[in-house]
Amino acid sequence: MIEIHNIHKSFGGKKVLDGVSGVFETGKTNLLLGASGTGKSVLLKCIVGLIKPDIGSVTFDGTYYTNNKLDIRQEIRRKIGMLFQGSALFDSMNVEENVEFPLKMLTNMSKSERMDRVNFCLSRVGLENANHKMPSEISGGMKKRVGIARAIAPNCTYLFCDEPNSGLDPQTAITIDELIKEITEEYNITTIIVTHDMNSVIEIGDKIMFLYKGKKLWEGNNVEIMDTDIKELNDFIFANRLMRDAKKVEDERAEEEDRVEEERKGETR
Numbered sequence: 414m415i416e417i418h419n420i421h422k423s424f425g426g427k428k429v430l431d432g433v434s435g436v437f438e439t440g441k442t443n444l445l446l447g448a449s450g451t452g453k454s455v456l457l458k459c460i461v462g463l464i465k466p467d468i469g470s471v472t473f474d475g476t477y478y479t480n481n482k483l484d485i486r487q488e489i490r491r492k493i494g495m496l497f498q499g500s501a502l503f504d505s506m507n508v509e510e511n512v513e514f515p516l517k518m519l520t521n522m523s524k525s526e527r528m529d530r531v532n533f534c535l536s537r538v539g540l541e542n543a544n545h546k547m548p549s550e551i552s553g554g555m556k557k558r559v560g561i562a563r564a565i566a567p568n569c570t571y572l573f574c575d576e577p578n579s580g581l582d583p584q585t586a587i588t589i590d591e592l593i594k595e596i597t598e599e600y601n602i603t604t605i606i607v608t609h610d611m612n613s614v615i616e617i618g619d620k621i622m623f624l625y626k627g628k629k630l631w632e633g634n635n636v637e638i639m640d641t642d643i644k645e646l647n648d649f650i651f652a653n654r655l656m657r658d659a660k661k662v663e664d665e666r667a668e669e670e671d672r673v674e675e676e677r678k679g680e681t682r
């Protein structure tokens with residue numbers, strides 16, 4: 414479980430995060446949702462330790478991270494896997510070398526142990542025969558899979574994904590979402606995903622934190638979000654016409670069910 418307490422961050426006098434607190438649960442896909450520029454990536458970087466918050470703290474499974482001793486911070490850092498926006502593979506390394514890289518950096522594994530782990534992770538993300546391909550030779554969806562394999566290779570306890578769907582077609586985006594969710598549940602990882610994609614919200618929104626202008630405005634899950642009465646969140650969800658139409662159909666269906674139920678009660682009275 415990751416807990417954040419009262420995170421504030423400004424850049425040059427411009428407030429980007431304004432006292433954000435919350436909990437990200439283990440074994441769940443926790444979504445950081447919000448419009449462009451609302452502070453999602455900055456919050457993720459504060460959690461990972463790439464940006465130091467002005468005020469506030471982060472704890473990983475009860476261990477204080479922000480401003481703690483370097484060795485404790487490094488110990489936690491070793492347990493974090495990152496899936497970057499655009500995958501961020503090393504272009505000069507093939508798929509196998511990309512996945513092997515964190516194992517070389519973070520573990521004392523022998524070459525054959527590293528290869529076993531690389532092959533296991535590649536097969537887990539459905540890329541059994543891609544070891545020797547270069548990043549330039551594979552599709553965007555495959556790059557994300559390699560990115561996921563690289564992130565989980567050192568047995569991460571925490572997984573952070575910055576817009577894992579960006580640049581993917583809708584079908585591939587869903588398979589990547591599902592893969593992240595499966596891996597999260599299978600290995601009991603605490604996963605945080607930055608997104609503004611409503612498909613991701615519906616598909617994998619176990620726990621959602623909605624950020625608006627640097628503040629946490631709402632939190633809940635992918636069922637509760639459809640019934641929120643917070644205007645800013647509704648504007649965000651229903652900006653998409655398809656979502657508005659789906660909501661209208663759902664409301665009409667619920668009204669019809671109520672009407673039928675009332676009629677049935679009337680008949681039995």
Ligand SMILES: Nc1ncnc2c1ncn2[C@@H]1O[C@H](COP(=O)(O)OP(=O)(O)OP(=O)(O)O)[C@@H](O)[C@H]1O
Binds near residue numbers: 447451453454
């Ligand atoms: N290092 C930085 N220096 C100055 N300003 C920054 C820095 N990093 C982020 N910002 C500003 O903080 C604000 C929030 O940025 P952030 O990247 O967190 O938004 P976001 O919600 O992730 O948006 P998007 O969905 O478009 O990625 C933006 O106005 C951005 O310009």
